[in-house]
Amino acid sequence: MPIDHTAQSEILFDIHRVDAVLGSGIFEPAAARHPLLPSALTELLIRIRDLLAKAEKYAQRVSFTDDVIVKGKVNDVTGLIAFVRDAVCHIDSGKNDHDEVQARVSFNVVFGKACLAELNGVRIESEHEDDVAFFFGAQRLYLRRHLVRAYNEASASLRPHLDA
Numbered sequence: 001m002p003i004d005h006t007a008q009s010e011i012l013f014d015i016h017r018v019d020a021v022l023g024s025g026i027f028e029p030a031a032a033r034h035p036l037l038p039s040a041l042t043e044l045l046i047r048i049r050d051l052l053a054k055a056e057k058y059a060q061r062v063s064f065t066d067d068v069i070v071k072g073k074v075n076d077v078t079g080l081i082a083f084v085r086d087a088v089c090h091i092d093s094g095k096n097d098h099d100e101v102q103a104r105v106s107f108n109v110v111f112g113k114a115c116l117a118e119l120n121g122v123r124i125e126s127e128h129e130d131d132v133a134f135f136f137g138a139q140r141l142y143l144r145r146h147l148v149r150a151y152n153e154a155s156a157s158l159r160p161h162l163d164a
Contacts, residue, residue, distance in 0.1 A: 003161050011054055011162065014047040015155055019046075022151075027132055027143055029111040038088075038107055041134060044147055045085040052078045053155040059157035067127075067145050071138060077150045080141060085141050087136040108135040 003011070025031060026040045052062055056078065063076040074080050088107075108124070110116050110133045115125040124140075126133035132143040141147065 001058055003054075003158075008162050010158060011051065011155075013157055014051050018044060018047050018051075018151055018155075022148065032109065032111060037109070039109075042088050045081060045088055047155070048151050049081050049085045051158065052081060052150060055157045056155040058161050061151045063159070064149070064152050064153075067140075067142060069139055071098055074139060076096075077146055080139060080146060081150060083139055084136050084141045086135070087139075109133070110135075 018159075020042050021044055022097050024040065026034055026037055047129060055062055061076075065076050068074065068077055068080050070076075072083075074083050108116055110126040113126055113129040115123055116135060117124045124135055126140070126142075128142065128145065131145055134141045134143070
């Protein structure tokens with residue numbers, strides 16, 4: 001299916017903004033307390049979710065499941081990113097509720113391998129030393145393993161369909 005001019009412009013702007021945010025250094029441990037860290041993550045989620053939707057429409061769905069907690073409507077990375085985007089943008093959606101620990105888990109961040117909390121025998125943790133983990137409800141989203149990889153796969157599948 002050909003991509004119309006408007007969608008192409010949106011794809012190119014999404015790519016530009018994702019590259020700018022990822023290149024800003026805001027996701028480095030030294031910026032852990034930066035007041036715009038939640039804003040940067042929110043923009044990444046919105047832009048990458050848009051690219052994933054367009055990849056599914058015009059090319060192919062990004063559907064890897066590595067390190068994805070498959071639960072409910074989250075069946076792959078596209079579902080995970082949509083879930084977390086909704087949790088961020090729709091605060092009262094219930095997506096921040098972690099039923100197993102009977103607590104609200106929202107915008108918690110762990111740099112590297114660490115346990116954020118252990119509640120009711122459930123560990124909320126990052127399993128990778130070389131990544132940043134964000135926690136929303138019962139879901140864990142990794143910066144590199146999920147967001148960056150999904151972005152790379154979506155943009156790579158869309159580029160051949162863009163006008164030169």
